[in-house]
Amino acid sequence: MPDFARPNAVSPRDEVLLRADNVSRSFGGLKAVDRVSLAVRRGTVHAVIGTNGAGKSTLINVLCGEIPASEGSVELLGRDVSRWSQPRRAQAGLGRSYQRNTIYAQFTVFENCRLSAQARLQRPWDWLSSAARCDFSGTAARRALEKAGLAAQADREAGALSHGQKRQLEIAMCLATAPRVLVLDEPLAGMGAEESERMLSLLEGLKSEHAILLVEHDMDAVFRVSDEITVMVNGRVIATGEPEAIRSNPEVQEAYLGDEAVH
Amino acid sequence: MRSSTSFSVLAGLVLLAALALFPLIGSRFGIDLVTKMMILAIFALSLELLVGQTGLVSFGHAAFLGIAAYTVALMTPESEPASIWVVLPAALLFSGGYAFFVGALSLRTRGIYFIMVTLAFAQMAYYVFHDTALGRGSDGIYLYFRPDVSIGDWRLIDLDAGNTFYWFVLASLAFVFVLLSLIVRSRFGRALAGIRVNEQRMRAAGFATYPYKLAAFVVAAMLAGLAGFLSALKDGFVNPELLSWHESGAVLIMIILGGIGSLWGALLGAFAFVLLQEFFQSDPIFGEFARHWQLTLGLSIIACVALMPQGLIGLGRQLGRRVSLRRRLRHA
Amino acid sequence: MDPVVFLVQCLNAIQYGLLLFLVASGLTLIFGIMGVINLAHGSFYMIGAYMAFALGPWVEQVLGGGFLVTLVVVVLLAVLLGYVLEWVFFSYLYEREHLQQVLMTYALILVFEELRSLLVGDDVHGVPVPAWLSGTIPLGELMTYPVYRLLVSGVCVLVALGLFWVITRTRLGMTIRAGASNREMVQAMGVDIQFLYRVVFAAGVALAALAGAIAAPVSSVYPGMGNQVLIICFVVVVIGGIGSIRGALLAAMLVGFVETFGTVFFPQAAGLLVYVLMAAILLWRPEGLFRSA
Numbered sequence: 001m002p003d004f005a006r007p008n009a010v011s012p013r014d015e016v017l018l019r020a021d022n023v024s025r026s027f028g029g030l031k032a033v034d035r036v037s038l039a040v041r042r043g044t045v046h047a048v049i050g051t052n053g054a055g056k057s058t059l060i061n062v063l064c065g066e067i068p069a070s071e072g073s074v075e076l077l078g079r080d081v082s083r084w085s086q087p088r089r090a091q092a093g094l095g096r097s098y099q100r101n102t103i104y105a106q107f108t109v110f111e112n113c114r115l116s117a118q119a120r121l122q123r124p125w126d127w128l129s130s131a132a133r134c135d136f137s138g139t140a141a142r143r144a145l146e147k148a149g150l151a152a153q154a155d156r157e158a159g160a161l162s163h164g165q166k167r168q169l170e171i172a173m174c175l176a177t178a179p180r181v182l183v184l185d186e187p188l189a190g191m192g193a194e195e196s197e198r199m200l201s202l203l204e205g206l207k208s209e210h211a212i213l214l215v216e217h218d219m220d221a222v223f224r225v226s227d228e229i230t231v232m233v234n235g236r237v238i239a240t241g242e243p244e245a246i247r248s249n250p251e252v253q254e255a256y257l258g259d260e261a262v263h
Numbered sequence: 264m265r266s267s268t269s270f271s272v273l274a275g276l277v278l279l280a281a282l283a284l285f286p287l288i289g290s291r292f293g294i295d296l297v298t299k300m301m302i303l304a305i306f307a308l309s310l311e312l313l314v315g316q317t318g319l320v321s322f323g324h325a326a327f328l329g330i331a332a333y334t335v336a337l338m339t340p341e342s343e344p345a346s347i348w349v350v351l352p353a354a355l356l357f358s359g360g361y362a363f364f365v366g367a368l369s370l371r372t373r374g375i376y377f378i379m380v381t382l383a384f385a386q387m388a389y390y391v392f393h394d395t396a397l398g399r400g401s402d403g404i405y406l407y408f409r410p411d412v413s414i415g416d417w418r419l420i421d422l423d424a425g426n427t428f429y430w431f432v433l434a435s436l437a438f439v440f441v442l443l444s445l446i447v448r449s450r451f452g453r454a455l456a457g458i459r460v461n462e463q464r465m466r467a468a469g470f471a472t473y474p475y476k477l478a479a480f481v482v483a484a485m486l487a488g489l490a491g492f493l494s495a496l497k498d499g500f501v502n503p504e505l506l507s508w509h510e511s512g513a514v515l516i517m518i519i520l521g522g523i524g525s526l527w528g529a530l531l532g533a534f535a536f537v538l539l540q541e542f543f544q545s546d547p548i549f550g551e552f553a554r555h556w557q558l559t560l561g562l563s564i565i566a567c568v569a570l571m572p573q574g575l576i577g578l579g580r581q582l583g584r585r586v587s588l589r590r591r592l593r594h595a
Numbered sequence: 596m597d598p599v600v601f602l603v604q605c606l607n608a609i610q611y612g613l614l615l616f617l618v619a620s621g622l623t624l625i626f627g628i629m630g631v632i633n634l635a636h637g638s639f640y641m642i643g644a645y646m647a648f649a650l651g652p653w654v655e656q657v658l659g660g661g662f663l664v665t666l667v668v669v670v671l672l673a674v675l676l677g678y679v680l681e682w683v684f685f686s687y688l689y690e691r692e693h694l695q696q697v698l699m700t701y702a703l704i705l706v707f708e709e710l711r712s713l714l715v716g717d718d719v720h721g722v723p724v725p726a727w728l729s730g731t732i733p734l735g736e737l738m739t740y741p742v743y744r745l746l747v748s749g750v751c752v753l754v755a756l757g758l759f760w761v762i763t764r765t766r767l768g769m770t771i772r773a774g775a776s777n778r779e780m781v782q783a784m785g786v787d788i789q790f791l792y793r794v795v796f797a798a799g800v801a802l803a804a805l806a807g808a809i810a811a812p813v814s815s816v817y818p819g820m821g822n823q824v825l826i827i828c829f830v831v832v833v834i835g836g837i838g839s840i841r842g843a844l845l846a847a848m849l850v851g852f853v854e855t856f857g858t859v860f861f862p863q864a865a866g867l868l869v870y871v872l873m874a875a876i877l878l879w880r881p882e883g884l885f886r887s888a
Contacts, residue, residue: 064467090469102464104457115457119469124451124478127442131453177468320694368874371881375632375693375837379829380877386826387870394866508826512701519698555712561705568695568702569687 014041017211018181023072032058034235045212047222050232065089095179097170099186105159113141117176148172164195182212286426304533307517309486311529317479318459323385327358327484329506331491336404336501344408354492362484393503403502522574599735612851613751617806619831619843621799627838634700637825638707643804644811662725669808677800722811836883
């Protein structure tokens with residue numbers, strides 16, 4: 001239950017772990033992201049919502065380093081990472097999950113996480129020891145699976161999981177690299193009520209240790225779990241603030257919430 | 264998983280023993296043929312690391328075999344053998360070096376580009392040996408002496424004596440197979456597999472994928488170089504056709520014939536390919552068409568890819584599944 | 596270098612480049628739109644040349660026509676061949692992974708080469724330049740340039756213009772471009788995508804065959820001609836950017852000049868220079884000069 005009586009959550013003590021500063025991205029003549037600024041603080045969930053084509057995916061791709069920004073800068077843990085490649089940002093503590101499942105279907109659930117965790121301690125010259133017996137990545141993987149609630153599925157082939165479990169695995173792979181900042185692209189996509197509930201509890205549990213940037217279409221979930229919401233329309237930010245403020249914002253209602261049946 | 268590994272080891276030992284004992288019963292022609300099969304198996308295994316494990320389809324792999332072969336031939340004087348401690352590392356170094364250059368440029372490209380670019384760079388190497396003074400032209404070069412394998416005055420192996428060369432090739436094959444088995448299950452190998460399945464995902468986790476791919480490319484090239492080294496020693500002769508894209512195509516056929524994604528597949532595919540080639544070229548069976556064996560080969564490739572996409576290993580697995588299913592039903 | 600000799604070499608380079616463009620445009624179209632890499636594309640060039648050689652006498656006897664009629668016959672047969680080939684073979688390749696496409700089309704090369712060997716033999720043949728085109732144009736005081744070579748360039752330019760016009764200004768072209776970026780959408784709009792692909796493929800084959808046929812009097816007809824052309828075309832497509840016709844044209848001209856002048860100035864390394872060019876361009880732009888949409 002959202003607590004609307006909560007005092008102003010944006011206190012000066014809250015560290016900004018991920019920041020976008022006037023980020024723009026154009027494709028030829030089309031400006032997909034237009035001077036977007038936002039800040040994700042430690043211990044909070046910052047949601048980005050908007051209609052289809054609002055530029056949310058492009059924004060995330062820029063934040064994560066998959067495509068460069070045309071203008072503006074991205075700051076991760078206080079450092080300017082605008083020119084950093086995606087792997088480098090991931091090494092610095094930025095974890096990402098994708099809207100479409102990017103799990104390795106033919107590997108086991110355990111191996112999915114173990115391989116992701118391996119990114120944190122790479123020893124490519126070590127050909128003699130078996131990866132399966134690697135302590136570092138194995139432990140990290142088990143921990144991530146525990147947190148995501150998939151420990152029991154560890155030895156199953158990832159492709160055989162249910163859709164909801166696959167989305168959980170998507171998050172677990174993200175957690176396996178022990179990131180400080182999580183960027184989650186529609187984690188609830190295609191989920192039923194029960195699975196969504198499980199995912200939301202997971203997100204609420206993760207909040208305390210991480211800063212989470214969440215892109216979601218499920219409005220109930222967004223309002224339930226977010227501390228701050230940014231609304232994008234046509235590449236621009238039209239409103240940003242606490243859930244209640246957003247819900248009662250007339251511009252937002254007109255542009256977006258009015259079309260969405262809040263169920 | 265565990266039972267298949269011990270099965271693999273057992274099968275490996277059986278095959279090793281069979282191959283080791285073969286020269287005692289085989290004809291000169293047979294020994295020659297099996298030596299050729301083993302050398303091509305090393306070649307196919309090297310490509311398997313690149314295509315099957317890392318997902319990089321290269322259509323220019325023969326260049327690395329050819330460069331190593333030419334290195335040996337060029338570095339061996341006409342009057343006496345060269346030392347193996349010099350020519351073998353040199354052969355591996357040159358093929359690895361060219362691979363570094365080609366890989367550095369072509370790995371920045373994706374998918375179809377990569378295939379075309381590797382083909383083009385292999386052609387470049389082909390032309391170096393075919394047209395320039397370095398390669399002495401399309402007639403090729405003779406290798407007059409197999410390298411000397413000695414430490415100081417003590418001769419370790421005489422590669423010219425009896426079946427020594429055959430066992431040397433067998434030992435090399437065993438070495439390559441074991442090495443690749445280790446690599447495939449190591450962290451490096453797992454990272455390559457991840458890159459094959461979803462490179463984007465690997466990058467999102469924090470792997471800089473380019474150095475991994477380049478490393479795989481160079482290692483695969485150096486192992487192909489080993490095959491080239493052995494090839495030069497076997498035939499005593501090298502010519503530019505070693506680098507032709509027909510050879511690059513042939514080795515791709517070998518691994519798809521055997522089954523991609525499996526070291527055993529590469530091995531079996533190479534063996535099967537050589538046998539098929541002999542079969543298609545045999546006069547008594549095909550008569551007039553033996554001369555046009557490439558036609559039969561071409562049609563077989565099409566049939567193989569269309570009907571047996573998992574290769575021989577895939578067939579074997581299907582058979583194994585059916586056998587175990589029947590067994591289970593019988594005992595139910 | 597003597598300015599007239601320079602001019603001659605330039606004309607040669609342009610002619611060669613334009614021929615390459617004809618073949619490469621088919622290759623890049625087929626790949627850009629259907630996503631199929633076709634190693635056998637060079638074989639179509641060879642088939643066109645051999646058809647010009649083999650059908651020339653027949654056309655003269657039975658149809659009473661000359662060189663132009665032979666060309667028309669070759670193009671028609673090539674379109675037919677392309678149509679049937681797409682229907683029977685290539686349509687099964689669209690969804691397959693690259694490795695399988697590579698091997699299947701490589702196998703096709705082997706089949707074509709051997710069929711040619713069985714049907715027409717392995718000899719090298721010359722195709723006579725038709726009498727009315729065998730004149731020369733004087734250049735400067737001492738040199739002349741064959742009219743036929745100018746015709747080759749002319750035909751290529753016409754075809755190129757035709758191609759540009761079809762792709763950019765007709766509905767067919769629009770549908771083709773749309774089909775390249777979003778197959779399902781185009782299908783949903785009721786366009787028969789199968790037929791479209793067949794047309795595009797047939798056009799690609801016809802382009803290559805035409806190139807082979809008009810090149811035959813200049814380069815003669817020999818067994819390895821298809822493979823040689825194929826690899827150079829790969830270089831052209833890599834340099835120009837896959838799927839881009841503009842890129843193919845620019846790259847083909849670049850390659851034409853590098854090869855022609857390379858043979859003059861560095862005869863020993865002539866075969867290499869094109870690859871050095873490719874390496875240099877890849878260093879600068881890994882995706883080729885023009886990226887397609």
